Amino acid sequence: xxHSELPLFYVFxxxxxxxxxxxxxxxxxxxxxxxxxxxxxxxxxFSLAAMYVLLxxxxxxxxxxxxxxxAIMVVFLFVIMxxxxxxxxxxxxxxxxWWKLAAGFVGLALLAQVFALxxxxxxxxxxxxxxxxxxxxxxxxxxxxxxxxxxxEYLLAFEVTSVLLLAAVVGAVVLGKRKEREHAG
Amino acid sequence: MLAESLFFSAVLxxxxxxxxxxxxxxxxxxxxxxxxxxxxxxxFVAFAQVYGVAGQVFVFFVMTVAAAEAAVGxxxxxxxxxxxxxxxxSHINLLKG
Numbered sequence: 709x710x711h712s713e714l715p716l717f718y719v720f721x722x723x724x725x726x727x728x729x730x731x732x733x734x735x736x737x738x739x740x741x742x743x744x745x746x747x748x749x750x751x752x753x754f755s756l757a758a759m760y761v762l763l764x765x766x767x768x769x770x771x772x773x774x775x776x777x778x779a780i781m782v783v784f785l786f787v788i789m790x791x792x793x794x795x796x797x798x799x800x801x802x803x804x805x806w807w808k809l810a811a812g813f814v815g816l817a818l819l820a821q822v823f824a825l826x827x828x829x830x831x832x833x834x835x836x837x838x839x840x841x842x843x844x845x846x847x848x849x850x851x852x853x854x855x856x857x858x859x860x861e862y863l864l865a866f867e868v869t870s871v872l873l874l875a876a877v878v879g880a881v882v883l884g885k886r887k888e889r890e891h892a893g
Numbered sequence: 894m895l896a897e898s899l900f901f902s903a904v905l906x907x908x909x910x911x912x913x914x915x916x917x918x919x920x921x922x923x924x925x926x927x928x929x930x931x932x933x934x935x936x937f938v939a940f941a942q943v944y945g946v947a948g949q950v951f952v953f954f955v956m957t958v959a960a961a962e963a964a965v966g967x968x969x970x971x972x973x974x975x976x977x978x979x980x981x982x983s984h985i986n987l988l989k990g
Contacts, residue, residue, distance in 0.1 A: 714894070722894055726901040733905050733928060737912035742920050749924050752905070756931055759901070763894065765938045768952050772934075775956050780927065780963045787967045788920060791974050803915050811914035815907045822903035826896065834944055841942050853946045854953070862950050869957045876961030883968035886975075 722762050729755035741795070742788045746781060753777040764842045766850035898939030906932035919970050919980040923963075930959050 729752050736748035753776045760769035788794060802808070844853045858866055905928060912925035934952045941948025974980055 719894075722897060726897065729901060730904050730908070733908040736928070737908055737916070737921075737925065742918060745921055745924060749928060752928065753931060756935055759898070759935060760938050763898065763938050763942050765941060765949050765952070768934075768938055768949050771953065771956060775960060776927075776931070780960055783963055783967060784920065784924060787971060791971065791980065793918075793920065793980060803917055808915055811911045814914060815911040818910055819903060819907045822899075822906065826899040826903070830943070836943065836945055841946060844946070854949050857946050858950045858953065861947070862954075865954060869954060872961055873957065876964045880964040880968040883965065883972050 718762060722759065725755045725758040725762070729759070743785065743794045746785050746788060749784075750777050750781050753781065764845050766845065767854050895939050895943055898935055902932045902935040902939070905929075905935070917982045919973070919982055919985075922982070923966055923970070927959060927963070930955060 732748050732751040732755065736745050736752060739745040739748060753772060757769040757772040757777070760766075760772055803811075841853070909925045909929035909932060912928065913922050916922055916925070934955055937948040937952045937955070939948075941952075970980060973985065977985055979985070
């Protein structure tokens with residue numbers, strides 16, 4: 709991947725948003741208050757959306773802002789406030805020293821593994837010529853390549869997804885409903 | 894930018910794992926899982942730039958599954974809170990021997 713031909717503007721913003729994402733993620737796992745943690749996670753998601761745009765995935769970037777930062781995180785914040793969990797001091801939240809050591813060890817092992825995986829040589833036969841996706845986006849717009857693939861090649865998965873969403877809605881309603889018998893009895 | 898994307902993705906995923914292991918608040922653990930899903934999405938998008946837009950379609954599916962998971966998981970957390978008046982996982986030890 710020789711990206712020396714990429715403009716400095718592009719490279720600078722990619723690193724900028726990546727560093728913002730990592731810093732926000734560290735702030736997210738270290739905050740005591742759930743509300744502050746959720747807002748830092750929103751920051752991570754916005755930075756990731758910017759990175760998606762820089763990686764020629766404009767549609768996914770917009771979806772990231774709408775679905776993740778917009779919908780999912782609002783549901784999280786809604787539940788935090790519904791259960792009145794905003795106060796950090798009532799929770800002895802962080803685990804003990806041994807857990808932290810174990811987590812650090814697991815984290816280092818995982819990081820080493822993932823870095824080893826990134827050194828794997830990619831199968832050359834599958835690699836598209838450089839700039840193919842960018843050209844596609846420039847020619848047909850950001851949504852058309854994703855949509856044409858989704859509604860032809862992955863149509864079955866798309867339909868199954870609707871069943872999944874239906875099951876999730878029914879499950880959430882059933883779990884969230886108070887049982888009438890408990891109140892009567 | 895493939896190598897850089899994979900680097901950031903690996904770091905974000907690891908932060909998510911460490912968060913799951915070191916926190917006790919069920920909602921924060923759940924948000925750490927979301928962070929891990931986001932890290933994987935970044936990998937998908939980065940590879941989509943090299944291998945074609947199928948990776949972006951997969952990100953779309955991952956987002957759908959994450960939305961479903963958030964709905965059901967938060968309903969479970971609400972049910973749990975109703976039952977035990979806490980979301981601190983060290984107080985939820987019904988199955989502990």
